[in-house]
Amino acid sequence: MIICIIGFIDVQVQDILRERFCRQQLPDRLEGVEAQHKHLLELLKRTAVHGESNSVLIVGPRGAGKTMLLKCVLRDLLEEKEAQKNLLQVHLNGLLQTDDRIALKEITRQLHLENVVGDKVFGSFAENLAFLLEALKKGDRSSSRPVLFVLDEFDLFAHHKNQTLLYNLFDVSQSAQAPVAVVGITCRLDVLELLEKRVKSRFSHRQIHLLSNPTFPQYLERVRTQLSLPDRFPDQEFCQDWNDGTLCEDKSVQDVLQKHFNSSKDFRSLHMLLMLCLSRVSVSRPAIRPADLLEASRLCFTDSKANMLHGLSILELCLIIAMKHLNDVYEGEPFNLQMVHNEFKKFLQRKSNSMYNFEQPVIMKAFEHLQQLELIRPVDSTAAKTQREYQLMRLMLDHSQIMEALQKYPQCPTDVKQWAMSSTELKETFWM
């Protein structure tokens, strides 16, 4: 029975926090971007209420909360009856609407203009453009419903041919037609340089920068709020315990968080970390412990390439080491299979006592496998004419990654390890 209740509570906790970490639930209040929130809200409100056309760009690094800011603003805006009844919204994404033709169809569809039947938009590209422009032109400031265009990944729209869509949207926003608000979201700081001069002139040059610079204590506070359960949580006692948790006071936890903070300050990476912690919470362990956080952090920071090395056969690993040696000797010049094979043979002759020579085809097969894993890549992909043995390759790994992998490689022969280390030491002594 008790387990049952605890199980229920656990599900609740998971629900609430996962929703928060997956960004499905908007925060009630934005932190650190109140000014931007106000600016954007005012701007959109003027469009919705006064019918004033506007254009604005929201610029900020990835994970800075640009979309969240816009969503919050829209949520607050739509609380107003006047705005809610009037505002039409069109959401476009540069990754989805890869050219103006698709974008136009999508706009027409979302506006439910009259050439839309069901979910299909009829007419050619030119007709659609003419139709949309005509529709917008017919409107005027006071009588038509304002339209909000949200262009996610705005910079990608700037790569469309002639920037026709942007020109027209901005042109509408600068002329006495149907009121529109064009909100572009981008992470590129140089986005204005992408705009063609006529398009640029029509853009209002309003940019909202989301460049927050929280200090570490603020960051800790943010972690705390992100992890806290809301007051409306059914089991008050549990909620109390959970929220009183002293996770953030732990030294090791603070170290881990500091490391994360140093790496990046954005929400998204933090949520990733916390999500990993949360998934370790279960009925038997109803709280996040420092160990969970450490483990999660370790997972976050693992090197993916080094992980891949663990799955290689010993021959492939030997080839990698041979390549590393070649890189050391030739200062990063590219190599081919023959060179690697020779290097490997040298090792076999001189130092090896656990390894034996392999047939050329076997070596070739291992080499191709490494290429498929993209641990090595050909210098120029066009050189397909040359025989595969002589095709020049580059190693895609850093030395540190190889060494790290070797340390962790299960049952790695010591002579191989030594071979790998030897040249490193040699090099280091050479440098000294």
Next chain:
Amino acid sequence: MKYSSRLRVRRVYRWCEEPLSFNRKLKTHEYRSLAISVEGLPRTTVIKTGQHILIEGDDEDNPYVAKVVKLFSDESGTQKKAVVQWFARVSEVPLSKLKLLGREPHPQEIFYYEGRSCDDEVNAESILRPVQVKHLDGAAPFPDSVDKDTLYVKLSWDSKTFRAVDSALVEQDRPPCPKPSLPPSPPCSPLAAAPGSRGPSRRALPTPDLAVLRRALSGEVRRGRATMSAGKAGAAEAESLHSATKLSASKCLSAKRRDASARTPGVRKKLELSGPDNKSMICDDVLSQLLDDELESEVTFAQRMSSSPPQATPLTHSLTPLRKAHRAPAAEGAFPLKPAAIVLSKSSLSEMSPPSAARDDSSRELLDKSPQRGDVTEAGLPNGSVKTPRRRNGTPRRNYLTSGQKATTPSRKKEPKTLKEPALGVLAEVDNENSPMLPVATTPRSSKRKSAQLVSSRIRKQLNLLENQQDLNSDGEDEDEFVPSKKELQSSSEDDEDEAALESDEEVVLKKGRHAASGPRTPRSKQKTRSSTRTPRKTPNKKITPGTPRTPHRATPSIPSRSLPARQPANVLEEARTRLHVSSVPESLPCREQEFQDIYSFVESKIVDGTGGCMYISGVPGTGKTATVHEVMRCLQHAADVDEIPPFHFIEINGMKMTDPHQAYVQILQKLTGQKATADHAAALLEKRFSNPAPRKETTVLLVDELDLLWTRKQNVMYNLFDWPTRRHARLVVLTIANTMDLPERIMINRVASRLGLTRMSFQPYSFKQLQQIIMSRLNKVKAFEEDALQLVSRKVAALSGDARRCLDICRRATEICEHSAAKPSATGLVGMSHVMEVLNEMFSSSYITAIKCASVQEQLFLRAVIAEFRRLGLEEATFQQVFVQHQALCRVEGLQPISVSEGLAVCQRLGACRLLLLEPSRLGVLQRVRLNVSQDDVLFALKAD
């Protein structure tokens, strides 16, 4: 209303009789009717004054509609001219003005044209055929009759407004008592004005066609269907010449001189009875037709009887006596015109009897005052030019001419002028009905309307003799017209969809249509007659659904209107913000007076001269190029509205607002005529439109914005745009706008640049004083800015770009900031320097430094590592691997735990996404090369400030 352009029929235009009158001053012979016949065949179509006709124009599917006011020729008789009252089709009314209508125009609606811009004198050889025109009451619905041959008039159009039109103006005037100048009988005594000397040499002449001739005979009845291709080139040339005379004074003078010399006094033959030869000829026709059409119902017979005037003569003969007894008292009381009419009727029974018969009715009508009579009437035998004054208002010279002519005819003439009561019109209409030729054909069609039915029944009672035939006729006619039309509707709608699928098919369909149109000329088989009714029906259909072929229904582009009205600005700052918005159109454009003047005079002179030309306007964005041109157009439009200059047509295309340069043709065509076509087809149509002369052509002013985007490899779009204005009949003024001053030299090949010409204008960026003036004029005494603040804004913008849009945007943003900070009581409420400074910082300061400052520790370290590696290499580029070594070292120096390669790559990618770094594609992994997108100094500055 298609006429075949492929099946060119060689047509001969002759005067039906001796000239009526001779105008000494102008040296013109005036005639009452014109016979159009096809060479080699005996039958003719007779066009009389007062009849509605189709005149060929540049749109094959929609020839111009007009009413013949007068027919005359010059002294030698080689030049046949007609003075007409124009009607405007829906397609001829600018789309923008159609809105004034307040409803969807009926496809067959036409407007009584009261504009002054069109010359009303046309070459008679451009007349195609007669057509039915009916007047509808303003409120009356359009008859849903499927008969597409009939055009309806409700309103008049004077190129600015629509007004209700008097039915009398529209209806066929069969003046109750024709003036002596209007000989009643339409005998086809050919004046045979040497066909060779006329058009023929100038154009491809039609081949004689028996069918056509027959058609011509029955043409009077089925006017709407009769199709003839007239001498296009010749007629149009003459027409354009006339229209030109209107506009340029010099030409006008020369034309006058020419006219004067061309016309010599001649004999005016008053009333001529239908000559026996003529009669016999027509009888022959009838006979042959009867033989031909044994299968055809009596209807057609009756129609034919009625349609060919001389045929009717016997009937009317018998009618007349009866009638005369009736009508004398009432009609005479009602009209002073009557005596004359009687005289006339005596002299030419065939013609006069109907009017006399009508007199009765007309008097009754007067009492009834049912204006719907218009419906009943049809194009019948055209008589006098009763409406001269109204029609003529455009050309004083012409006016003079006609009135001079009329002076010779005693009482009759003046009455129509003075008496403009509906009564006259009604009377005329009723006349028409009673006249033997019409009622048969017309009544049945219009009989769907109650009043029309009433009238027709009344008439039938009176016309005992005709009654049976009429009934039969009406039934037959209805069937004949109605049934197939239904089918046709279906098929045509299907067709439409087919067309939709394949726009290119349109040509084929057109040809088919033409083919069908040629059918009606042989009235032998019923099928063909049907096909004749079919063709005209089809065309309007196409016209209605010209657009969005793949759209299942006709979609109207519009944004839904808002449920709550937009709020008005509440305080000074909001007011200022509204005024400062780029979109708000200022009362006047300051600072561009010189440019305005230049463009204005350029366009005005072209409009007044009726010539064409090109102008190239350049300037950086936001210097008011488009705004100035629009302002010029507003002023010119205003001038045209108050009749200072002839009206013109302004259309605008924008290179940025089309998906492909060739779409320019489509857009121009659509804005010009409302038609939709594929790019190639549109190009062909426009080519035709601008190279062929047309009787009524307003100057078109075409604004081509963002010209550089119309560049194609062959440059044919630009070539055409600049070539059209040079055509003689184009009357096209092209204003082009682009940003670069030397665009013609840079991107245009020689033949294009040469056609563009050297009329160029360059808009300089605004100076700070001008920008200040612009803001001031926009604010218009709304006190929202401090002087210094304004000056700061304008100086800053002038120094940067001189872009007025930027300037206005900054001001607008400043009012916002001011509003938000105005919560502090200390603030004056005006936008001050501090606010402007804030905006300038916001808009013009680079965000890179802030971004670096806000970056995480590792990101900052990475940037430092990049710079360190650059310094080490002496290059501005390094691979990630190289930078990462530096980064690891720096981490150790800073006492941080070194990060893994994956983590390092992630940091690098984040910086790359913000474009602080420029990266190669990330699939290159550690090998990707890294460059800085910011100067090293900026990075170091940002990092030091920490």
